[in-house]
Amino acid sequence: MSVLRFDSVTKTYAGGRVALSDFSFALGEGEMAFATGHSGAGKSTILKLAHLAERPTHGEVIFAGRNLSRVRGSQVPAHRREVGVVFQDHRLLAESSVAENVGLPLVVRGLGASQVRQRVNEVLQRMGLADRLAALPAELSAGEQQRVGIARAIVAAPRLLLADEPTGNLDPTLAAEIMALLAELPARGTSVLVVSHDLALIKQMRQRVLVLDKGQLVDDICPQDLAQ
Ligand code: ADP
Ligand code: ADP
Numbered sequence: 001m002s003v004l005r006f007d008s009v010t011k012t013y014a015g016g017r018v019a020l021s022d023f024s025f026a027l028g029e030g031e032m033a034f035a036t037g038h039s040g041a042g043k044s045t046i047l048k049l050a051h052l053a054e055r056p057t058h059g060e061v062i063f064a065g066r067n068l069s070r071v072r073g074s075q076v077p078a079h080r081r082e083v084g085v086v087f088q089d090h091r092l093l094a095e096s097s098v099a100e101n102v103g104l105p106l107v108v109r110g111l112g113a114s115q116v117r118q119r120v121n122e123v124l125q126r127m128g129l130a131d132r133l134a135a136l137p138a139e140l141s142a143g144e145q146q147r148v149g150i151a152r153a154i155v156a157a158p159r160l161l162l163a164d165e166p167t168g169n170l171d172p173t174l175a176a177e178i179m180a181l182l183a184e185l186p187a188r189g190t191s192v193l194v195v196s197h198d199l200a201l202i203k204q205m206r207q208r209v210l211v212l213d214k215g216q217l218v219d220d221i222c223p224q225d226l227a228q
Contacts, residue, residue: 001065002026003160003191004050009059011045011215019045021215022059027160032183032192034202037212043195045215047162050193051083052076064159081109084153084190086163090145092137092152098124099133102151109156123151127181143174150181154190161185163194167201179205 004027011020020042027033035043048054049061052068061068063079071079092101102123103116111119124130127147137145146166153161163182167175179201185192196202202209211219 001029002062003029003031003064004193005062006046006049007060007062009049009056009061011042011049011054012057018215020049020056023212023215023217024059025210025217025220027191027193030186030189030191031208032186032194033208033210034205035193035195035210035212036197036199036202037218039197040214041212042215043197043212044164046212047085047164047193047195050160050162051080051085081105081156082159084156084158084161086146086149086153086161086166088165088168090137090149092145092148094137096136097133098129098135098137098140098148101137101148102155105152105156119155120151123155127151142169143177146170146174146178147181150178154185157188158190161190161192163192165196166194167196167198172201175201176204183207 006023006025009020009023010018012018023042035046037043045054049056050063052071068079099120103120106116106119121130124133127150129144129147129151132140132144137148140148161182166182167178170178175198182192182194183205206223208223209221210217
């Protein structure tokens with residue numbers, strides 16, 4: 001089964017701008033894919049539709065078999081709990097420690113303090129941040145901040161992780177490290193969709209690549225095609 005499917009989705013914003021035009025694709029359970037293309041191609045709109053920040057004008061978005069057009073406003077938070085999101089600017093709470101930032105999604109879900117602590121420690125260990133747990137975001141390097149953003153997005157083991165230019169502010173070495181961390185997620189049951197315009201980095205990752213141009217899918221390249 002696919003975890004995320006777009007069926008002939010068109011998205012027209014107020015003012016008439018067509019961001020996606022008859023766009024279809026499916027992301028399998030345990031799959032990782034990149035979406036690339038020029039600025040304005042519609043990449044971010046895919047992510048916004050997938051976490052219900054926007055609604056399609058035509059067509060359907062299906063998440064784990066559920067048609068998102070049937071998800072009402074009051075059910076949107078429940079949907080978002082199954083989808084982790086990583087932003088380029090990480091959007092961490094400045095006044096909260098690393099541990100508090102990462103634990104927040106678990107607190108929201110009503111987990112007890114000791115369970116929160118255990119899971120936060122686990123995920124920070126995996127992200128190589130075990131010794132930074134009491135730090136404030138401003139005390140971290142850019143790469144560390146982004147790893148905290150990822151830790152927060154995956155701490156509740158979402159079925160799908162969406163990342164919008166997660167390495168946009170990082171140098172190539174740090175960017176490759178961040179992508180490598182994301183590439184570990186499918187094996188742990190989280191499918192991954194990454195928006196990026198960094199073609200050199202995407203090539204290096206050897207994953208599926210969706211190429212968008214003016215709201216249309218113009219190429220869908222599988223890792224086998226990149227074999228040599
Ligand atoms: P990308 O992520 O590939 O840069 P976007 O999905 O952000 O592309 O945008 C696709 C098109 O839709 C662009 O022309 C953009 O200006 C337009 N757009 C995006 N968001 C909005 C919005 N909230 N209101 C109006 N137009 C928008
Ligand atoms: P990016 O290309 O990195 O996604 P943008 O500068 O296109 O960033 O968009 C930044 C924000 O502004 C997004 O939330 C997008 O939805 C919104 N936006 C983009 N284009 C427009 C537009 N023409 N009118 C209104 N909002 C827009």
